[in-house]
Amino acid sequence: HAANARTYLQFDQIHRIFLSRIFSHRKHPAVNPTKPRMPRSKRNRVVTLSQTDKHNVGKEAKSSLVQTVRKCIDDHQHIYIFTYDNMRNKKLKDLRTLWGDDSRFFLGRNKIMQIALGRNEAEEYMENLHHMAQVLEGNVGLLFTNKSPKEVEEFFTNYAEEDFARTGNKATEDVVLPMGKSDLFVASQKDQLYKLGIPVELKKGEIHVLSNFQVCKKGQVLTPEQAKILEMVDNKQAIFKILLIMRWDKKDGALETFRELPDSVQ
Numbered sequence: 001h002a003a004n005a006r007t008y009l010q011f012d013q014i015h016r017i018f019l020s021r022i023f024s025h026r027k028h029p030a031v032n033p034t035k036p037r038m039p040r041s042k043r044n045r046v047v048t049l050s051q052t053d054k055h056n057v058g059k060e061a062k063s064s065l066v067q068t069v070r071k072c073i074d075d076h077q078h079i080y081i082f083t084y085d086n087m088r089n090k091k092l093k094d095l096r097t098l099w100g101d102d103s104r105f106f107l108g109r110n111k112i113m114q115i116a117l118g119r120n121e122a123e124e125y126m127e128n129l130h131h132m133a134q135v136l137e138g139n140v141g142l143l144f145t146n147k148s149p150k151e152v153e154e155f156f157t158n159y160a161e162e163d164f165a166r167t168g169n170k171a172t173e174d175v176v177l178p179m180g181k182s183d184l185f186v187a188s189q190k191d192q193l194y195k196l197g198i199p200v201e202l203k204k205g206e207i208h209v210l211s212n213f214q215v216c217k218k219g220q221v222l223t224p225e226q227a228k229i230l231e232m233v234d235n236k237q238a239i240f241k242i243l244l245i246m247r248w249d250k251k252d253g254a255l256e257t258f259r260e261l262p263d264s265v266q
Helices: 002-027 054-075 089-098 110-117 129-135 149-158 187-195 224-232
Strands: 078-085 103-107 141-145 161-163 175-177 200-203 206-209 213-216 238-249 255-257
Touching: 054 103, 054 110, 054 141, 078 129, 078 149, 089 103, 110 129, 129 238, 149 238, 187 200, 187 206, 213 224
Parallel strands: none
Antiparallel strands: 078 141, 078 238, 103 141, 161 238, 175 213, 200 206, 238 255
């Protein structure tokens, strides 16, 4: 009986091994390395924006800008090149809104706008525009308009918008905070004033400056702290201006220069 039991156990083990190999083969069929695999389907594949061809997107944007500028040339009688002092995006946005009916401003992408105008006589979109293109360097922009030259030039001669000076601007005047009670600040600003270097204390809910404090001197380049203090005391030392450089007339291609080109343009 013992011999029969050992024989049965051996047969049972062999049977289990045989069955496990059969089912293992069915679940994981052997791969024939010589047989070519079918290519994976590309349908319904998700492509993220980071995988798109940025070069082609950039070319399309540039081409679109060129076409937009050339349409403005077709639609407007005059083109001005302008520069500016103390650029403020909000002020320029206000100008675009004010002049939106018959004018359009372009600022930035000078190289692309040069292509739109024409970089030389052979490429120019209309007569003499390549002279305008040669001036599109540095901090300059284009104004397309149907307003009369007199209206445009009188407007910008008188146009000036005050704003707060920024870090790196030069102070246009001396500013001193006098010692004593100050109505320029509120109690909640005490910690901020202290961090800005102003010697202050709070007395009965009011800000007192402990000694005369020189905020800035005329001609001094402003630090971030000085610019912030000037803003807090509502002292505006920057003026946003548009300065006309050159005008082109579609009627005969005539050019008129208003001022010598600034260093940034030259």
